[in-house]
Amino acid sequence: MGDLEDELRALLSDEDAEAEYPSEASALRRPEPIRLPLTKAEAACEIGEILAADDNGTHVAVARLASGALVVLADLCPHDGGLLSDGFVEGESVICARHGWEFEGRTGKCLSRSGVSVPCRALKLPHI
Numbered sequence: 001m002g003d004l005e006d007e008l009r010a011l012l013s014d015e016d017a018e019a020e021y022p023s024e025a026s027a028l029r030r031p032e033p034i035r036l037p038l039t040k041a042e043a044a045c046e047i048g049e050i051l052a053a054d055d056n057g058t059h060v061a062v063a064r065l066a067s068g069a070l071v072v073l074a075d076l077c078p079h080d081g082g083l084l085s086d087g088f089v090e091g092e093s094v095i096c097a098r099h100g101w102e103f104e105g106r107t108g109k110c111l112s113r114s115g116v117s118v119p120c121r122a123l124k125l126p127h128i
């Protein structure tokens with residue numbers, strides 16, 4: 001670390017320094033999201049949306065894919081522990097907000113890394 005960076009850190013309070021230079025650990029210390037019961041999340045989730053939910057004590061992410069399919073994924077990214085419910089829906093995929101890994105919404109298969117997947121189940125599939 002250079003002298004200038006040391007000086008800047010000294011001028012900032014701890015809180016300011018954390019905001020300026022967030023660490024990986026702080027990203028994992030973020031507040032737990034508000035979780036809807038699974039049935040309420042299922043009813044509330046609109047196309048292109050992903051919500052944090054609780055399925056009888058299990059943290060899940062509920063997503064409505066572009067096709068209208070409603071899917072439930074474990075709310076823990078296998079890459080580095082990000083919450084998939086913090087991510088977003090892109091077409092038929094769920095994207096983790098932390099580093100952008102992409103998961104096939106209907107299967108949980110990771111499209112960014114071979115051999116990786118996240119537990120997943122389809123709740124409702126659209127009529128085709």
Ligand code: FES
Pocket residue numbers: 077078079080081082096097098099100101
């Ligand atoms: S935690 Fe890195 S992509 Fe999800």
